[in-house]
Amino acid sequence: MSCLLTAFTAAVLFSTQAFGKTVTGFFKTEAARQHKGQFITKFMYQGADGLLVCQLDNPSLAAEKESRLLLYPNVEEDWNNLSCSERLSSAQFIISLSQEEHNQTIPQHSSPTVWSAVYADRYTCQDDAVIPSHDDLQFTVLLLNADSAGNPLEHFSAEEAGLQTFYFLLLLAYFVASCIYIKPLYQALRKGGPMHTVLKVLTASLALQACSALCNYIHMARYSRDGIGIQLMRGLAQFWAMAAQVSMLYTLLSLCVSWSLSRGRKPQSRPLQWEQSPASTAVAVCGVVLQGALLLWEQYSASERQHHSHGSLAAILLIALRVTLALLLASVLYQIISTERSTLKRDFYLCFAKGCFLWFLCHPVLVLVSVIFNEHQREKVVTIGVILCQSISMVILYQLFLSRSLYWEVSSLSSVSLPLTMSRNNQRGRY
Structure with missing residues (x-):
């Protein structure tokens, strides 16, 4: 029994990954090209006044790459079968990343809706283009639902609320x-x-x-x-x-x-x-x-x-x-x-x-x-x-x-x- 408990401890503690609603990481051009857009995170918004905040450490590099953050509501199963250009054009919101901080209000739906955030830039759909040796873009994305007072301060998505x-x-x-x-x-x-x-x-x-x-x-x-x-x-x-x-x-x-x-x-x-x-x-x-x-x-x-x-x-x-x-x-x-x-x-x-x-x-x-x-x-x-x-x-x-x-x-x-x-x-x- 002690060996089993030891295995539990190692497997749970060392394999735990951080999937919070404040997401930090790097926008990677190579990953975006390989997967037809780099998946960042998803969040279930409910009610009105939902908010997505994207913060960049190097907005000038983002502007040079023509970096964009794409938002998709309720991604369907056939989404993976779309071509690269079709996938990028099907986004409901396209946020051009050229400033240190971008705020995007999420419209209210009749029921809680899962929104997915995907990164893309000018090289994502150009398979023949040579990717310059630039550094990756460091980002922080905050996803917020409205609290009881109607302010977008709640990090819990709809399936976690309560x-x-x-x-x-x-x-x-x-x-x-x-x-x-x-x-x-x-x-x-x-x-x-x-x-x-x-x-x-x-x-x-x-x-x-x-x-x-x-x-x-x-x-x-x-x-x-x-x-x-x-x-x-x-x-x-x-x-x-x-x-x-x-x-x-x-x-x-x-x-x-x-x-x-x-x-x-x-x-x-x-x-x-x-x-x-x-x-x-x-x-x-x-x-x-x-x-x-x-x-x-x-x-x-x-x-x-x-x-x-x-x-x-x-x-x-x-x-x-x-x-x-x-x-x-x-x-x-x-x-x-x-x-x-x-x-x-x-x-x-x-x-x-x-x-x-x-x-x-x-x-x-x-x-x-x-x-x-x-x-x-x-x-x-x-x-x-x-x-x-x-x-x-x-x-x-x-x-x-x-x-x-x-x-x-x-x-x-x-x-x-x-x-x-x-x-x-x-x-x-x-x-």
Whole structure:
């Protein structure tokens, strides 16, 4: 597991690319000729008063090259099939770069629209012309939506708007919940019990999700001011989120497989204890490695596309894996429940199944549901929905393993060794 976490850290932190809405770089004549225009960035404008600002370090060189910045709304798939001259002439706005700063107002559309910025100059469509040995043009491009006051100061594009507020509210909920439940949870962890390891993993996974939300909020708070953010925090947020996914997957698979293997052992003095065996460990590790590889692939694909895309091959395979794991858990739990005579134990397994299915199936279901929303809302629906559903899943599992009624009955242990239970001597009525 430590090797896997090390691979996650290296892959996420060192491959993170800066795709902010304040874009800096160089206008390159050779790249513009090779690709029929050098792609700079894209941004989803919404409402009125959208603004694009282009700043140059050497406007005289830009004027000599006849440099232009071309803006295209909603680029179609057949755009790549156009010739060089057709592509340049199809731009809705052509900004001649001859000054230190150029401001271009983006007109309002009926719905949020993706605008692409492409650089071209006098040599872009002249394949036979010799490119002079000039330096590349250094630029800074700012892309701004209007804020609540109608001023173009908002770096968030339409598909990102509202996420900073969501992460703030999520952190606030985590803080309030920790203030209320940290003491009884700490006492439960100190007392131990047959499910002590499960409680520790649940707590660690919840802490990892909170760390991910905190890093995302810090990144977006800076992003809202400069359009770049803190890419280290963005990478850490992705890493903590993947670590939480991996730890929960390993726990749920290990529990289900170990329970199914222990069914044949007689007597069952502790039927619900997490008893790791070579078979259960092998199944859990295989699932963890496969999901970890797909998560890394999905993050890499998202970086290449400058946004998360649920239509990529990695995302589709990840969804298929989660559905397969849900079916595997369903079959294992069905075999356990169908042969269980105790009503309390069946209720325990059914409640555990609800938490598992909510954790694994929320992402595939939300991806399907997001199709009915507009394009700029789909990413937010999936992101917010998955975080909330997985948090609810953790709450269900917490209630299950800390519940005195089911937990005490099905564990076949005395109440003295159970967490969050009432002692007959000096703690009656405490909980």
